[in-house]
Amino acid sequence: MKIVVLVKHVPDAAADRGFNESDHTTDRAGVDGILSELDEYAVEEALKLSDSGEADVIAVTMGPDGALDAIKRSLQMGAASGVHVVDDALHGSDAVATSKVLAAAISKLGDVNLVLTGMASTDGGMSVVPAMLAERLGFAHIGFVGELGFADGKVSARRDADVTETVEASLPAVVSVTDQINEPRYPSFKGIMAAKKKPVETWSLADLGVDAGSVGLSAAWSVVEAVTARPERTQGEIVTDEGDGGVKVAEYLAGQKFI
């Protein structure tokens, strides 16, 4: 079985994230990047499948030079190989364009049975790329999966959306997983050493046959007009409980007309 796991390199949420002033795109240079934490669950799920059977796990990313780190981390965790789609024309791409490029990369790999993704990227956080990929590739799509199983060439999944659903789909399929599905492993020393020898391909838009004019900021189908930092919340009154803390809470709530 051929499994593609989509990994995105994002600004670390623990750092002070921001935007480029000139074009309102996410600042990817000024903040340390990491493998999107929610994609680690997708990598882990792919590795669990390859640990228990015959599966070839390929980590795929689209992003600037630094995005290679997301591939490296996936290889250290245990993925067999990686693909890095990088091209200057990609800067500022929206989700529609991202899905177009990733779909082209998956098609180029050929005979992919399963595409695993995170439930959302921790920067853009739209949760739409997986559904767009399924739409473009004609694959089945199951989003927000909290438990995944295989039997008779089918995926079965527990989906933790608004209600709990048990879903079945035939392959090929795109499955996005939540942080409920597993506990991602840390790369072992052996894994880190082994990763250095694993193959990584670098593909440009030309390699994928995608027109550079159809992606990037100028071709985006939505535009950010303004970005405003939210004013810090100002701290109100903090009291220490001296036996009357609960009464004080009630007094405050009554003063604010909540009672």
Add this chain to the structure above:
Amino acid sequence: MAEILVLVDHVDGAVRKTTTELLTIARRIGEPAAVFLGSGYEAARDTLARFGAVKVYVAESPEFDDYLVAPHAEVLAQIASTAQPSAVLVTSNPDGKEIAGRLAVKLESGVITDAVDVDSDLTTTQSVFAGGYTVNARVTQGTAIITVKPNAVTPEPAETTPVEEKVAVTISDAAKRAKVVARTARAATGRPELTEAAIVVSGGRGTGGEFGPVEALADALGGAVGASRAAVDSGWYPHSHQVGQTGKTVSPQLYIAAGISGAIQHRAGMQTSKTIVVVNKDAEAPIFSMADFGVVGDLHTVLRQATEEIEKRKG
């Protein structure tokens, strides 16, 4: 005036509050036209009329329930290509986002997710990076496809007599790939829906697993109960109540955080709450920096006393 399609979010015809919010927004922009997919339209009709749907596209079929939402996207795209609306509004939840993503590809249109407001000129407002920034954006290609978060506006009734247009439903095999084998509705709690509630009381690791005081305070205030991921991961409260990046986003009038430290992933889900009250025994807990009012103390005693005092005041 161009139509604004509003996809009706419903369970067997019981229309969710978010749909009435979307109809209220649609009225600002153009002519609200509801799209009803699934079964139970009879039960939905009055609500859609009350909140100003000038037209309703009714695609009734029990088949929708047998699959995930690919068929919804297919029929919605079919309706949109004849109606030529200037926008399609969809509720921002997992199903809504899948529909929006598929629709963007099908209609070759731009998509914006998680709007907390939409102007009459279709400029959207979003809250990003854990609530640290406000972004204004707009779709520049095709039909504006926008998913809107719950509680974006207060629903305002505007009685109409909608024109009903029946739509024949044919679902392609391609849209039938993900079959729903079983569906378990969440057990009713008798409390308001978390994302819709005006008041939310949340408990974290500091509860030590005892959610009784959190629930009692929520009930005294008529609020919903939330939980941090630490509390959910410990098995103390169901995942459907998790507030934060990988749980629900809430934006209530009042958010009470008890025994929660205030990690960025938790703040991402509650940062836009109007008033925040904190109870935590550690005066250094980062969540205090967001508090409008805070008590440094043990939540078990403080919440119990607060509940008693509130009951006393209510008389």
